Amino acid sequence: MTDHFEFVPGGSITTPAGFAAGSAFCGIKTSGLDLCVIASENPCEAGGVFTTNKVKAAPLLLSQQRLAGGSVQAIVVNSGNANACTGKRGHQDALETTELVAEKFGLDVDEVLVASTGVIGVQLPMEKLRTGLRSIELNDDGGADSARAIMTTDLQPKMAAVRYGSAGHTINIGGISKGSGMIHPNLATMLSFVATDAALAPGFAQQAIARAADNSFNLISVDGDNSTNDTLVLLANGKANNPPIVEGTQEGHDFERALTAVCVELAKAIARDGEGATRLIEVRVSGALSADDAKVAARSVVSSSLVKAAVHGSDPNWGRIICAVGYSGAEVDQSRVDISVGNVALMIDGEIQPFDAGAASAQLAGPDVSMGVNLHLGDAEALAWGCDLSEEYVHINADYTT
Amino acid sequence: MTDHFEFVPGGSITTPAGFAAGSAFCGIKTSGLDLCVIASENPCEAGGVFTTNKVKAAPLLLSQQRLAGGSVQAIVVNSGNANACTGKRGHQDALETTELVAEKFGLDVDEVLVASTGVIGVQLPMEKLRTGLRSIELNDDGGADSARAIMTTDLQPKMAAVRYGSAGHTINIGGISKGSGMIHPNLATMLSFVATDAALAPGFAQQAIARAADNSFNLISVDGDNSTNDTLVLLANGKANNPPIVEGTQEGHDFERALTAVCVELAKAIARDGEGATRLIEVRVSGALSADDAKVAARSVVSSSLVKAAVHGSDPNWGRIICAVGYSGAEVDQSRVDISVGNVALMIDGEIQPFDAGAASAQLAGPDVSMGVNLHLGDAEALAWGCDLSEEYVHINADYTT
Numbered sequence: 001m002t003d004h005f006e007f008v009p010g011g012s013i014t015t016p017a018g019f020a021a022g023s024a025f026c027g028i029k030t031s032g033l034d035l036c037v038i039a040s041e042n043p044c045e046a047g048g049v050f051t052t053n054k055v056k057a058a059p060l061l062l063s064q065q066r067l068a069g070g071s072v073q074a075i076v077v078n079s080g081n082a083n084a085c086t087g088k089r090g091h092q093d094a095l096e097t098t099e100l101v102a103e104k105f106g107l108d109v110d111e112v113l114v115a116s117t118g119v120i121g122v123q124l125p126m127e128k129l130r131t132g133l134r135s136i137e138l139n140d141d142g143g144a145d146s147a148r149a150i151m152t153t154d155l156q157p158k159m160a161a162v163r164y165g166s167a168g169h170t171i172n173i174g175g176i177s178k179g180s181g182m183i184h185p186n187l188a189t190m191l192s193f194v195a196t197d198a199a200l201a202p203g204f205a206q207q208a209i210a211r212a213a214d215n216s217f218n219l220i221s222v223d224g225d226n227s228t229n230d231t232l233v234l235l236a237n238g239k240a241n242n243p244p245i246v247e248g249t250q251e252g253h254d255f256e257r258a259l260t261a262v263c264v265e266l267a268k269a270i271a272r273d274g275e276g277a278t279r280l281i282e283v284r285v286s287g288a289l290s291a292d293d294a295k296v297a298a299r300s301v302v303s304s305s306l307v308k309a310a311v312h313g314s315d316p317n318w319g320r321i322i323c324a325v326g327y328s329g330a331e332v333d334q335s336r337v338d339i340s341v342g343n344v345a346l347m348i349d350g351e352i353q354p355f356d357a358g359a360a361s362a363q364l365a366g367p368d369v370s371m372g373v374n375l376h377l378g379d380a381e382a383l384a385w386g387c388d389l390s391e392e393y394v395h396i397n398a399d400y401t402t
Numbered sequence: 403m404t405d406h407f408e409f410v411p412g413g414s415i416t417t418p419a420g421f422a423a424g425s426a427f428c429g430i431k432t433s434g435l436d437l438c439v440i441a442s443e444n445p446c447e448a449g450g451v452f453t454t455n456k457v458k459a460a461p462l463l464l465s466q467q468r469l470a471g472g473s474v475q476a477i478v479v480n481s482g483n484a485n486a487c488t489g490k491r492g493h494q495d496a497l498e499t500t501e502l503v504a505e506k507f508g509l510d511v512d513e514v515l516v517a518s519t520g521v522i523g524v525q526l527p528m529e530k531l532r533t534g535l536r537s538i539e540l541n542d543d544g545g546a547d548s549a550r551a552i553m554t555t556d557l558q559p560k561m562a563a564v565r566y567g568s569a570g571h572t573i574n575i576g577g578i579s580k581g582s583g584m585i586h587p588n589l590a591t592m593l594s595f596v597a598t599d600a601a602l603a604p605g606f607a608q609q610a611i612a613r614a615a616d617n618s619f620n621l622i623s624v625d626g627d628n629s630t631n632d633t634l635v636l637l638a639n640g641k642a643n644n645p646p647i648v649e650g651t652q653e654g655h656d657f658e659r660a661l662t663a664v665c666v667e668l669a670k671a672i673a674r675d676g677e678g679a680t681r682l683i684e685v686r687v688s689g690a691l692s693a694d695d696a697k698v699a700a701r702s703v704v705s706s707s708l709v710k711a712a713v714h715g716s717d718p719n720w721g722r723i724i725c726a727v728g729y730s731g732a733e734v735d736q737s738r739v740d741i742s743v744g745n746v747a748l749m750i751d752g753e754i755q756p757f758d759a760g761a762a763s764a765q766l767a768g769p770d771v772s773m774g775v776n777l778h779l780g781d782a783e784a785l786a787w788g789c790d791l792s793e794e795y796v797h798i799n800a801d802y803t804t
Contacts, residue, residue, distance in 0.1 A: 055728030055736045085724055085736065087753040120721025121754050228725050305707070309796050319522025322487055323630050326457030334457045334487065351489040352523050391793040394711050 011161025012143030021142030026132025028080035047206030057084030179270030189227035199238035216263035276393030294382035300328030302386030316360035413563025414545030423544030428534025430482035449608030459486035581672030591629035601640035618665035678795030696784035702730030704788030718762035
């Protein structure tokens with residue numbers, strides 16, 4: 001199937017018409033941009049997906065509540081401090097942050113969301129944040145800087161955008177993400193913001209972003225931890241002047257495919273840039289009894305510390321792959337399983353294949369590693385993405401707050 | 403509550419009367435003992451718990467089948483090769499191994515179990531194993547050697563035994579374990595064999611060992627991987643000449659407490675000796691709504707890569723503790739949670755406490771680290787055990803087969 005959309009080189013959240021962003025360094029981090037505002041010229045249809053962790057950060061609770069209330073025009077984000085487990089003062093600080101943004105840019109405070117990422121359990125340095133917010137100016141090409149401003153231990157900013165024509169209208173979808181540690185299925189310390197100039201019928205933004213998350217961010221794993229702050233938000237401002245897109249139509253289908261492509265690109269960028277990671281691992285599980293089985297099996301493989309460490313050592317220890325499939329919960333008949341690494345078949349019908357260890361090892365040595373598992377039980381398939389586990393991951397996480 | 407039993411210094415699986423063991427080096431590993439036979443003078447009441455992984459090794463399937471069939475008199479174990487994912491030949495090799503043992507020691511082959519641990523997906527070197535088996539002699543004090551013979555990347559042999567008096571009879575319970583990598587709740591590459599000279603009523607061995615596993619081996623985590631070979635077996639030969647112990651009686655209760663103590667000791671030894679581990683982490687969750695909630699919350703904390711890495715760095719990053727509790731699935735009200743590390747309170751009623759970072763860090767720096775989480779929602783509590791995550795874990799696992 002040929003894609004109906006094209007990626008926009010260098011595109012980001014300000015690629016769609018009518019979106020601007022501004023960033024600042026206010027000193028929450030020791031260096032680098034650590035604060036940004038993303039805003040639309042007009043209020044947007046919005047949808048969002050938030051952490052499933054029962055411990056939720058103050059900004060997340062506030063944003064979740066406002067998103068449920070209706071339209072959204074801006075999002076303010078700080079990195080370096082998660083404002084999580086910060087008690088009553090944390091809620092007050094999240095509220096004040098949105099009030100400052102509403103006041104400065106002349107917005108309705110109920111249409112301003114807030115997100116934070118960084119260390120848990122330390123109060124936000126509000127004086128620095130207030131000063132920083134005063135210095136922020138919005139720019140039509142501010143998206144790349146905003147991708148930097150939301151980074152914590154990320155090494156690379158993450159952004160992507162696509163564009164396609166729909167009945168004489170050009171529709172853009174662009175987004176930014178941050179990830180790195182604590183990335184796991186069902187969202188982990190991941191912030192991701194996606195904007196589109198498409199007009200969406202009421203309610204469709206929520207449906208579309210939830211499904212796109214299931215097929216992108218919920219299929220990646222870095223280290224199995226779900227955070228208190230995970231937030232994914234879609235804003236649609238209608239500047240493309242298309243007739244509002246309705247769920248279930250051809251236009252709705254096209255929009256979701258393009259949106260999912262942006263989300264997959266951002267999700268893969270998160271997995272590739274996992275803390276200490278040197279390789280992106282893509283696992284395709286096919287022949288599963290159901291789509292859910294395919295997803296849990298693929299996620300189980302990319303989540304296994306032993307698989308991840310084996311990839312780091314370019315060690316074709318495929319037994320760890322079938323082991324992770326076996327405990328995933330998916331239906332498995334071990335006498336029917338095929339396993340391959342890159343283009344090297346390691347197991348067919350549950351029987352070990354003679355293989356060239358050097359050739360198999362070479363398949364694990366590049367920046368992009370692919371593994372295939374065919375369960376031969378049905379016709380469902382799924383992809384999942386993860387990264388290798390390196391000594392550097394331990395270095396980073398043994399010494400994060402001190 | 404004072405314990406009614408005492409630990410036997412240096413005790414192992416041959417501490418109970420009528421059990422003997424013999425070990426050999428046959429070359430499956432490059433060095434060290436790699437083969438052992440554990441046998442009772444007479445057939446035993448037996449119970450067992452096996453991996454929940456849907457991919458099961460050939461020896462495990464054979465042992466599971468024989469255990470269901472009735473009594474057991476001996477177990478043969480090799481380390482260095484898991485005989486997992488080895489297809490039809492793997493089954494034939496497991497069968498032959500038990501036949502050789504039955505023949506050599508004059509046993510009924512249906513009463514011989516077999517277990518293997520080590521690399522997955524490589525056929526057993528049967529010629530070496532046959533030669534090794536010929537050299538094995540059983541000794542009443544062979545337990546300590548058998549604890550060494552089942553080791554893979556374990557650094558320390560693991561054994562424990564307790565003894566208590568019951569109505570004029572002395573009852574001994576002793577066991578050996580191996581663990582190291584792939585250790586996780588619901589058993590991971592863990593082999594554990596426990597023997598007792600108590601007489602048990604029919605069916606009680608299975609009940610008792612399943613409950614003891616729930617309160618010991620199922621509460622430890624090294625790296626979240628469940629293996630294809632996990633096996634825990636209890637053999638009871640009745641040599642203590644006590645009236646057979648019946649479930650639900652005071653004698654049954656006493657036996658289970660003593661059995662659980664042996665299993666906890668072995669489980670903690672596995673966690674402490676996790677691959678690359680330098681510290682044992684004990685997490686106590688109290689105030690949970692239910693016993694299940696307490697267990698899942700405690701296991702979630704000891705399973706978190708971020709908590710484990712923070713302990714390795716003596717970093718009192720307690721936000722990761724509450725985060726892991728939050729995504730565990732247990733009921734949590736974040737405004738009521740207390741968290742402590744050692745004797746240092748870090749959070750009370752969901753509010754951050756001022757604490758001395760040096761003092762908190764010191765609580766994480768010793769070989770035994772304890773963490774407390776009080777959910778203040780009910781009165782259930784549970785302990786779980788794990789280990790820190792070190793660079794060494796990655797070294798070991800990046801290069802296991804090659």
